[in-house]
Amino acid sequence: MALELEDLRFHHPGQTRPFIAVERLTLDAGERVLIHGPSGCGKSTLLSLVTGIRPLQRGRIRVAGEPFSDLSQRRRDAFRADHLGVIFQAFNLLPYLSALDNVRLTPSFSKRRRQREGADTNKADTETAALTLLALLGLDRKVARLPAHQLSFGQQQRVAAARALYGEPELIVADEPTSALDTAHRDALMGLLTEQCERSGSALLMVSHDPDVARYFHRSLCFDELNQAASHVA
Amino acid sequence: MLPRVILASLATRKTSAALIVAAIALSLVMILGIERLRHQVHANFASTVSGMDLIVSARGGPTNILLYSVFHLSEPTAGIEWSTVEHLAAHPKVKWWIPISLGDFHRGFPVVATNDSYLEHYRYGRDRPLELATGKWLAGPDQVVLGSDVARRLGYGPGASVVLAHGSGGGPAIIKHADHPFTVSGVLAPTGTPVDQGLYISLQAMALIHSGGRYAYPTPGGPAASDMPDSVNAVMLGLKQRTAILGLQRELSNYDGEPLSAIIPGVELQRLWRMTANVENALRAASVAVFLVALLVLISTVLAALEGRRHELAVLRAAGAGRGTVYGVIVGESLCLTLAGCVSGVLILFAAQLILAPWALTEWSLRLPSYLLAGRELPLVAAVLLAGSLAGLLPAEKAFRNSLADGLTPRS
Numbered sequence: 001m002a003l004e005l006e007d008l009r010f011h012h013p014g015q016t017r018p019f020i021a022v023e024r025l026t027l028d029a030g031e032r033v034l035i036h037g038p039s040g041c042g043k044s045t046l047l048s049l050v051t052g053i054r055p056l057q058r059g060r061i062r063v064a065g066e067p068f069s070d071l072s073q074r075r076r077d078a079f080r081a082d083h084l085g086v087i088f089q090a091f092n093l094l095p096y097l098s099a100l101d102n103v104r105l106t107p108s109f110s111k112r113r114r115q116r117e118g119a120d121t122n123k124a125d126t127e128t129a130a131l132t133l134l135a136l137l138g139l140d141r142k143v144a145r146l147p148a149h150q151l152s153f154g155q156q157q158r159v160a161a162a163r164a165l166y167g168e169p170e171l172i173v174a175d176e177p178t179s180a181l182d183t184a185h186r187d188a189l190m191g192l193l194t195e196q197c198e199r200s201g202s203a204l205l206m207v208s209h210d211p212d213v214a215r216y217f218h219r220s221l222c223f224d225e226l227n228q229a230a231s232h233v234a
Numbered sequence: 235m236l237p238r239v240i241l242a243s244l245a246t247r248k249t250s251a252a253l254i255v256a257a258i259a260l261s262l263v264m265i266l267g268i269e270r271l272r273h274q275v276h277a278n279f280a281s282t283v284s285g286m287d288l289i290v291s292a293r294g295g296p297t298n299i300l301l302y303s304v305f306h307l308s309e310p311t312a313g314i315e316w317s318t319v320e321h322l323a324a325h326p327k328v329k330w331w332i333p334i335s336l337g338d339f340h341r342g343f344p345v346v347a348t349n350d351s352y353l354e355h356y357r358y359g360r361d362r363p364l365e366l367a368t369g370k371w372l373a374g375p376d377q378v379v380l381g382s383d384v385a386r387r388l389g390y391g392p393g394a395s396v397v398l399a400h401g402s403g404g405g406p407a408i409i410k411h412a413d414h415p416f417t418v419s420g421v422l423a424p425t426g427t428p429v430d431q432g433l434y435i436s437l438q439a440m441a442l443i444h445s446g447g448r449y450a451y452p453t454p455g456g457p458a459a460s461d462m463p464d465s466v467n468a469v470m471l472g473l474k475q476r477t478a479i480l481g482l483q484r485e486l487s488n489y490d491g492e493p494l495s496a497i498i499p500g501v502e503l504q505r506l507w508r509m510t511a512n513v514e515n516a517l518r519a520a521s522v523a524v525f526l527v528a529l530l531v532l533i534s535t536v537l538a539a540l541e542g543r544r545h546e547l548a549v550l551r552a553a554g555a556g557r558g559t560v561y562g563v564i565v566g567e568s569l570c571l572t573l574a575g576c577v578s579g580v581l582i583l584f585a586a587q588l589i590l591a592p593w594a595l596t597e598w599s600l601r602l603p604s605y606l607l608a609g610r611e612l613p614l615v616a617a618v619l620l621a622g623s624l625a626g627l628l629p630a631e632k633a634f635r636n637s638l639a640d641g642l643t644p645r646s
Contacts, residue, residue: 051552074557081555105553108235
């Protein structure tokens with residue numbers, strides 16, 4: 001199992017009714033699941049909880065079989081570095097670093113991810129692995145050396161995908177990565193992303209308001225059905 | 235990777251970074267500058283009296299005796315009898331003696347009447363004797379030797395004619411000894427002590443210009459007894475053995491001939507510094523306050539920048555950065571800024587020292603330090619660096635809390 005999520009509740013501070021209430025959500029290893037739903041309904045908040053960036057208020061999350069939500073904040077951050085890849089909707093990159101260095105953030109935080117790319121020891125190895133990944137995502141060496149703020153939006157999202165994929169994490173979490181792309185660029189990114197997830201064996205949990213991307217996924221869930229808090233409101 | 239992130243991120247905020255660095259640099263200039271000035275003044279004063287063991291004067295306040303006799307910063311006490319001077323000169327514990335008589339001025343510079351032993355025995359700094367830069371030492375009662383500052387400021391050289399005045403150095407001269415002009419026989423080499431600001435004449439000359447009579451040139455074969463002054467203001471003593479200082483001091487304060495005070499210059503200097511310690515501490519407190527303001531500037535600027543850096547920190551968090559890394563980035567940035575401030579401050583101070591050195595020497599007879607950074611200053615600089623780094627803790631915690639609240643969707 002890449003992800004097991006049980007009995008998850010999230011309240012906004014000062015509110016009694018839960019904003020998110022999910023009984024159960026599981027992803028098998030290598031499984032790609034899309035959660036679709038309108039903007040602002042709490043999809044991103046769910047992903048913040050799954051990635052452990054926001055502290056969980058109630059519930060249990062296991063990632064790659066580990067009781068992720070039971071870990072301390074510090075161990076959870078380290079675990080995320082080792083086992084999770086994250087792609088944002090936008091602003092994925094540190095604008096002042098090169099595309100290559102943005103990808104190399106991942107190995108700089110995780111020894112496990114370095115080892116899984118066979119780049120255990122030195123800087124040159126992590127660089128080679130990062131360049132290989134960028135090339136697989138259609139970004140050549142010249143682009144890799146450019147500062148991130150000079151890249152097109154589509155290129156930036158591919159760099160973000162490369163960073164998430166580096167070191168073959170068990171789970172990649174993507175928050176509307178295609179929402180600012182036109183159809184052609186969206187399909188290009190989704191094609192590359194699913195291809196590389198297959199290659200690395202990573203499960204992909206993605207949220208999107210765009211139902212057209214469902215064809216890249218094994219399963220597609222409606223957020224309002226998943227989130228019982230929403231159905232209570234309705 | 236972390237240092238690169240810190241530096242590259244700072245480079246996108248050059249203006250505010252430069253302002254913080256400037257604030258810290260200037261506060262460090264103030265902190266170090268005040269310390270160095272204090273240290274240098276102490277060293278200069280200590281250097282001035284380094285060679286003498288006792289100063290004997292008519293009974294009076296020890297600090298006053300020290301200030302008037304050596305530093306010309308106070309009014310002389312009444313004189314001591316020449317017979318007392320002869321008693322001191324003949325004392326078995328005394329190795330050398332320098333009589334000085336004060337009270338006259340030339341255009342604000344004090345006139346010191348003394349004898350040949352001044353040139354021979356006066357020591358400053360680390361046992362350095364006086365030397366003549368040009369000309370010769372006094373050879374008669376119509377001659378004057380100038381301190382280096384006097385010669386430079388007034389543009390006098392050997393052969394120039396000088397008229398002395400009786401009266402305060404500050405105010406207008408009351409009586410001019412216009413009928414007794416002196417001829418400059420030589421100029422002393424610079425010492426960085428009040429010696430540079432004196433004019434030196436013989437005791438006989440002092441006696442003669444105040445006797446109201448005509449010059450009575452010393453008869454060949456040595457000065458006649460009548461040419462000697464009735465009294466002098468003070469006598470500087472060097473002893474054969476330094477261990478005898480306290481004993482002689484006690485002995486002289488019980489001297490039968492007249493009431494005397496014998497002071498140990500080094501001890502009196504320490505007493506003087508204890509008196510001025512409050513002022514020094516006030517200056518220190520002011521410089522620390524300036525540094526604290528600089529730290530507040532640092533904290534508020536780094537804090538204010540966090541709003542614009544929410545995406546940056548979200549990216550780092552998503553890539554696996556925990557609290558330690560977030561702290562590392564923000565505290566590291568504060569450390570970088572403080573370090574740059576310290577380096578700039580030290581360089582600015584060094585440049586200021588080089589530029590102001592000639593001016594400080596002529597205006598205040600103060601030798602400015604010529605070093606970049608002294609070993610004794612390292613703890614101070616380390617404390618500044620530590621404080622600057624600690625100043626990053628508050629923004630660091632705020633940044634981490636922001637990232638927890640933002641999750642995957644940082645506010646723009």
